[in-house]
Amino acid sequence: MLPVSPEVKTNPLQKANLCSRLFVWWLNPLFKIGHKRKLEANDMYSVLPEDRSQRLGEELQGYWDQEVKRAQKDTQEPSLMKAIVKCYWKSYLIWGLFTFLEKPEECLLVTKIL
Known part of the structure; x- marks a missing residue:
């Protein structure tokens, strides 16, 4: 680097x-x-x-700690994906809406592929 x-x-x-x-x-x-x-x-x-990565990392760490506690309580494996979604869903929703408004046909094509 x-x-x-x-x-x-x-x-x-x-x-x-x-x-x-x-x-x-x-x-x-x-x-x-x-x-x-x-x-x-x-x-x-x-x-x-x-x-800054320091702040974003600490924020994700907090959600990961919550996910680990939840998983222990429910006797399941913790899910990093759930922690990431809980941490960043708002910003991705906003950018996703902008993307959909700008190019709805491409968004619909992606959903068909998935």
């Missing part, structure tokens, strides 16, 4: 207004750089605090 640059740029999404968030305008400066030349590691923004 490459070392992280000490001068990481602040993520503009932290201060972006509603319009900028909806239309992803906060990424325009990065798009301009990428249009002129190949992006490099020091062009990237820092990760948002809520998206």
Whole structure:
């Protein structure tokens, strides 16, 4: 893994207004750089605090601990899939709805395959 640059740029999404968030305008400066030349590691923004692996890992760990307790109580094997679904179902539901509204025919095709 490459070392992280000490001068990481602040993520503009932290201060972006509603319009900028909806239309992803906060990424325009990065798009301009990428249009002129190949992006490099020091062009990237820092990760948002809520998206850091430490926080996400701790959140999933909490759901996993609950799943282990539930499984012990019911004398079953704990299910990592259940813990993941309980942890992330809200965000996947939102993005799934956006995807369905954007391309409903592809979503229906996937459900037929499954």
